[in-house]
Amino acid sequence: MPFIAATAKIDLPYKTEQTEARKQALELFSKNFPEAKRLIFAFDNTEIKYRNFCKPLSYYEKPNTFEERNNEYIKTALDYSVQATEDCIAKAGITKEDITDILFVSTTGLATPSLDGMIINKMRLNPHVNRSPLWGLGCGGGVSGMAKANTVAKANPDAVVLLIAVELCSLTLIKSDYSKSNFIGSSLFSDGIAACIIKGDNHKHNNEVTYVGSSSKLYYNSLEVMGWDFQDTGFKVLFSKDIPTFIKEHIKEDIDEFLSKHQLKMSDIKNFIFHPGGKKVLDAYQDTLGVEGDFLKTTREVMNNYGNMSSATVLYVLEKFMREGFEKGYGLMLSMGPGFSSEMVLLKVS
Structure with a gap:
């Protein structure tokens, strides 16, 4: 892989x-x-x-x-x-x-x-x-x-x-x-x-982070949750206060469904590489996923020290994991975006 x-x-x-x-x-x-x-x-x-x-x-x-x-x-x-x-x-x-x-x-x-x-x-x-x-x-x-x-x-x-x-x-x-x-x-x-x-797999490596699979989902009738309104003056930001509620209603089921396709459960995930969004978004993940401990510590630290950098943020989280070390097992990358949509990547850490 x-x-x-x-x-x-x-x-x-x-x-x-x-x-x-x-x-x-x-x-x-x-x-x-x-x-x-x-x-x-x-x-x-x-x-x-x-x-x-x-x-x-x-x-x-x-x-x-x-x-x-x-x-x-x-x-x-x-x-x-x-x-x-x-x-x-x-x-x-x-x-x-x-x-x-x-x-x-x-x-x-x-x-x-x-x-x-x-x-x-x-x-x-x-x-x-x-x-x-x-x-x-x-x-x-x-x-x-x-x-x-x-x-x-x-x-x-x-x-x-x-x-x-x-x-x-x-x-x-x-x-x-x-x-x-x-x-x-x-x-x-x-x-x-x-x-x-x-x-690709033909390159020699003793690398510890390999790709397992991915999932992409667009939620119907949610186009207004996040995006741009294009005006003469530029990109006017649009986002709804309902994003944390949306996460609470959908994300656990979506993650469970994705993991089950790889014969995994939430308890198999040792590294959570999430896009932070904001404090309320992190709280929504914390409340909804039922994972013990401060599983979003690395994500939170990136948000604390950089803010929300849109698509780049989760790669800053990944970079921090790569530099400071993963826990052996599986890693889940996740972010939510305009559409409204969710994106997931499953990694294996050896």
Whole structure:
């Protein structure tokens, strides 16, 4: 089976304390959004201590257009994708010429040609690399990308697949949007760039993290739960307060069904590699899954130190597991995203 050879993440230069982001949000919103003072407690209740930002806080105070923000997205995404890829290549003990496939995941900016093409051009990768840009999967994109990367490596045991997730959520902030969803979003979302190398089974390895299977599910009649509303000013964030309720109603049954296909039960899962979403989402998982102990410790620590980086977050969680060590047994990657949807990947850790 395919295996995960290496992971890499980016600690951005403008990592900011949540207290500073809170202070700025109150200043930006209070004049035109009277509820700001009443809702500012949302920043305190996230349990986020630091936010990973690609720009200093002063950047977000200044007026800017969607075009300007998207141009920043392209430049920043390209620079840090290359940096994460170079780090991942070194960790995997390969050369850039070995890469056969690229999957590029993002939902926070637009580019055609897509960023994977720009990365090939800038790094002078093999011009025959197979490219798959994945757009619009939101927070579900990291797990979905991992599933698709492993599918590619399973189909071609000689494959060396590069998976990159880039989300620059801060650059989607519409300064003139004084809605509640934008205010709450400004308490959670951050920027993240992560890369992974997945190899097919023909590559020699004593790797401990192999792919077992995956699941993808779209829930009918839930399109309004999370997404973007595209406006002249840019990407207006949409998400429902009902997400934790949705998780409580569906996720345990979905996980049990997925695991049963592999003759496993929840008790067989030793490593929970979850996308955090936010404190209420983590609480919903904790309440619903009935797993003993602090099984989401690693996920919570990533959220505390980075914020919600959309699709990239779960790859930061995976990187932390890869660096600090797994418990032997099985690992479950899970994230929820627009659609409303769930994505799962089952890993075996030896």
